[in-house]
Amino acid sequence: MTERVARILDEVRKYHQDTQAARGGFVPGVTEIWPSGAVLDEDDRVALVEAALQMRIAAGRSSREFERTFARTLGRRKAHLTNSGSSANLLAVSALTSHLLGDQRLTPGDEVITVAAGFPTTVNPILQNGLTPVFVDVDLRTYNTTPERVAAAIGPRTRAIIMAHTLGNPFQVAEIAQLAEEHGLLLIEDNCDAVGSTYDGRLTGTFGDLTTVSFYPAHHLTMGEGGCVLTSNLVLARIVESMRDWGRDCWCEPGENDTCRKRFGYQMGTLPAGYDHKYIFSHVGYNLKGTDLQAALGLSQLAKLDEFCAARRRNWRRLREGLDGLPGLILPEPTPRSDPSWFGFAITVDPDGPYSRVELMDFLEARKIGTRRLFAGNLTRHPAYLDRPHRVAGSLTNSDIIAGQTFWIGVYPGLTDEMIDYVVATVTEFAGAHR
Numbered sequence: 001m002t003e004r005v006a007r008i009l010d011e012v013r014k015y016h017q018d019t020q021a022a023r024g025g026f027v028p029g030v031t032e033i034w035p036s037g038a039v040l041d042e043d044d045r046v047a048l049v050e051a052a053l054q055m056r057i058a059a060g061r062s063s064r065e066f067e068r069t070f071a072r073t074l075g076r077r078k079a080h081l082t083n084s085g086s087s088a089n090l091l092a093v094s095a096l097t098s099h100l101l102g103d104q105r106l107t108p109g110d111e112v113i114t115v116a117a118g119f120p121t122t123v124n125p126i127l128q129n130g131l132t133p134v135f136v137d138v139d140l141r142t143y144n145t146t147p148e149r150v151a152a153a154i155g156p157r158t159r160a161i162i163m164a165h166t167l168g169n170p171f172q173v174a175e176i177a178q179l180a181e182e183h184g185l186l187l188i189e190d191n192c193d194a195v196g197s198t199y200d201g202r203l204t205g206t207f208g209d210l211t212t213v214s215f216y217p218a219h220h221l222t223m224g225e226g227g228c229v230l231t232s233n234l235v236l237a238r239i240v241e242s243m244r245d246w247g248r249d250c251w252c253e254p255g256e257n258d259t260c261r262k263r264f265g266y267q268m269g270t271l272p273a274g275y276d277h278k279y280i281f282s283h284v285g286y287n288l289k290g291t292d293l294q295a296a297l298g299l300s301q302l303a304k305l306d307e308f309c310a311a312r313r314r315n316w317r318r319l320r321e322g323l324d325g326l327p328g329l330i331l332p333e334p335t336p337r338s339d340p341s342w343f344g345f346a347i348t349v350d351p352d353g354p355y356s357r358v359e360l361m362d363f364l365e366a367r368k369i370g371t372r373r374l375f376a377g378n379l380t381r382h383p384a385y386l387d388r389p390h391r392v393a394g395s396l397t398n399s400d401i402i403a404g405q406t407f408w409i410g411v412y413p414g415l416t417d418e419m420i421d422y423v424v425a426t427v428t429e430f431a432g433a434h435r
């Protein structure tokens with residue numbers, strides 16, 4: 001059987017090589033230049049097929065191996081694989097409402113500070129847990145908020161902070177973590193766009209009480225779908241695991257029994273003494289687990305993380321240098337003391353400039369250069385949030401500018417120098433015609 005599997009996997013490699021060879025080269029104005037996408041090689045294809053041949057269709061060996069390896073990669077004690085980055089955010093915020101946190105537990109009506117110029121799934125779990133989001137503005141160029149804005153937003157019911165490192169550019173996370181500690185607030189880092197980024201020489205995702213990551217195809221690593229919650233707080237890790245796994249109290253791995261050596265020795269709640277621990281539930285939870293098929297792909301991808309991050313940095317620098325000085329554009333800047341592993345390249349069209357954002361985006365799209373808006377622009381202006389409880393701290397002037405004037409283009413590792421140079425030449429041509 002082993003020889004047969006080896007022959008199958010060898011054919012999978014040949015199949016991958018043949019499909020890649022048939023794709024052809026880049027043709028300017030014809031070949032799509034996507035803003036994001038997965039970069040998948042023959043090892044990735046083999047990893048998926050091998051897991052499928054073994055019928056590892058639920059969470060198991062590969063899932064546990066990925067969790068251990070990814071936790072070490074990010075310098076956290078525990079990692080819990082989920083079925084998406086959105087689920088990771090839901091679990092992270094929900095964990096802060098657990099009775100196991102005692103007086104630190106968040107309760108309905110408590111406030112959580114976040115940014116208006118973000119992605120909905122960073123904010124939705126706040127509302128889904130009956131908490132109140134407090135929206136703050138961001139800076140143009142870094143597209144992140146500042147410690148001063150966060151400090152000004154803290155009120156008597158503020159209990160936590162959750163925000164993302166926008167497009168891979170770290171917010172001032174050391175200062176905001178210090179602010180959280182001084183005020184007794186819990187901090188969640190949404191690191192979905194920023195795996196491999198550093199601030200003060202330290203990886204993002206290592207400052208918060210909890211960290212979330214996404215493995216959607218657009219992100220630094222992909223499992224197709226998938227996400228992860230990481231922490232070095234063992235109480236929070238236990239809560240996340242329970243809530244992810246239906247809310248059960250038992251921590252046995254799939255296929256295991258009696259890890260604690262007292263499976264029938266518990267008395268919890270008002271259940272009869274000796275009730276099977278595998279079916280005792282201590283949280284109102286979900287089923288948000290990943291699968292071994294996802295994890296097998298994730299392990300293959302993880303081996304290429306450094307290579308992917310280097311390509312993202314290289315592509316971002318090539319765009320930044322090529323577009324520097326063009327009229328009508330406000331170009332992005334890394335946060336001081338950071339080294340971003342960029343997710344995308346943000347461009348804000350000057351509201352007082354000689355052309356509009358719509359004109360520039362239309363010009364790019366017509367030449368097969370994909371563009372995306374900077375997520376929600378200003379979440380408070382979307383229909384989903386108009387009648388939801390929230391508070392705005394200060395003005396949202398820059399978030400409104402972003403909603404009207406900002407978009408981003410790709411830097412992901414699937415883009416070649418030739419593609420990046422074509423993007424630069426296209427924007428230069430457009431800007432030169434509108435002086």
